[in-house]
Amino acid sequence: MTVNKHIEDFHGLPVLDFVTVVDGGAELPEPGAVAWKIAVEYDAEQDWIARWGQFLDRVDTTAVTALVVGEWSHDGPDSFAGPLAAILEAAERMPALRGLFIGDITYEENEISWIEMVDVTPVLTAFPLLTELVVRGAAGDYAGDEGIGLQPVRHEHLRALRFESGGLPGEVPRAVAASELPALERLEFWLGVANYGGTTQLADLEPFLDGTRFPALRHLGLQNSEIQDEIAAALAHAPVVARLESLNLSMGVFSDQGATALLDGQPLTHLKSLDLHHHFLSEAMQTRLREALTGVEIDFSQGGKPGERWRYVAVAE
Template identity: 40%
Template sequence: MTIGEHLTEFGGFQVQQWEPGQPLSDTATTIHRIAVDYDDENNWTDKFRTFLALPGVEQTQGLVVGLWTDESTEGDVSPMIEALVSAHGQLPQLRALFIGDITYEENEVSWITQGDLSPVLAAYPQLTHLGIRGGNDLSLGQIHLPELRELIVQAGGLSAEVVREVTAAELPKLEHLELYLGTEDYGATNAADDLTPLLDGSRFPALKYLGVKNSEHQDEIAQMFAHAPVLDQLEVLDLSLGTLTNEGAAALLDSERVRTLKKLILTHHFCTEEMMEKLAALPIDVDTSDPQDHEDDWRFVALGE
């Protein structure tokens, strides 16, 4: 799996690329993406400063941050972070924020260098939707976002520290959590045990969609969650994009709690046809598309490099 297209929707809004000289689109339906190209005459902070001067910008409800430097893997993220923090008074309605809408043609996901985003989260406590792409040097700190409904973190490899920051977060209204855990080959240091705080459901009582995916520990994760109390509140369990085999699938198949879900997503897996048939017979919607060669000893996550 590669990320080859920029976001077209996020947080319930249409996403539109913005360039200097363009007016604001309808802030009720559209949020803007600000990014630089490799041959851009303006840097990201200059573009953002021009954006903030637009009439009506205080009505902006969301922002998508694309490529913020043309210096590839070594670019400094701090000017972008500082600019976002400084702008919080000019963007009082900001509810949806995605940092790192970068495609593989611009920078592979495993090369994206993030940073300490905790000042940004502190500056916008009213966020309802937050997305982050890229795990290198990523830190979220102590997360307290009382209105957040959706959190997505995409990486070829997430550190154990980031996973623990998420599972310790204060997000009482969180309904959708999606973690791309990744592989050690691309910087992952997380283990299945780092997800333990999610098992009993008390951490995020409003959670309806849980995606713990894209992991080289997908079997162990499936076994952990197959009988976990959190499934009693979930509508969707997403264990896709990782190295799931019959071993993990069997635990899901034998679980009564799994049968209470509306949907189980297992796309990109290493299960046999026989196991897929058994999963399809469950009384819920099960997606086992994109099967990989289960006889191949080399098993890989879908989003690595």
């Protein structure tokens, strides 16, 4: 599995590619009716900054509520630093912005672990009313650039935060854990693998498990991991689980070992959903989970072979 398709909806709105619409001569919709995507193709005549300027000129950005940043490298791999600076410079022109997705990029455009991300802390400081932030990519030492970063912040309104990565540095979850996010309801990390910069350890995740951080948290996703069974074992007795409505342990190397730990731990029957897609569970264990968690919607799709010597995460390179 790879990231092989662009998102079609974001922040409750259909995604509209600004460049495609403008170049095609179509009429632009109302500013708040869509999630506006700004992206360029490789070898495009105009770079991302130029297209961003067109967007600011053509659209009433004071009414834009959702923004999607697509591929910004039109002439080979490039850091997100330039586009980020342009977005921050225009922050006062987007007072209604509530949802921001950085990096709607497929593997055909740029492998996820080659997306040259930077410190995204300024996004949260520049947009104090933002309620949803998704960041895809990491790079860093692997690509020889700055790499993804985050500093501890206080943000009063952020309700959903997700980092999608083929290898997430431990500094990122540690910074999230040190942040004050009183409104945060949904938190997800794609942890990835060591070969692509994934240095997050179980200890980095423990602050999210003890239940003392983020009192509004109702959904937790610890996904795409080589330590999926260890995470499951820690969650089996984690205080935070009792107040979750949904739990996502998908995309990793989750096996019967991790499932046994969950079943031997605290009750999970209060959950509305448990996402385990892309797993390595036996049929017998899937049956055990269904019988033990009646009433819980469980996703067992994309199962691999149980006991397989080489288990792999869904998204790495």
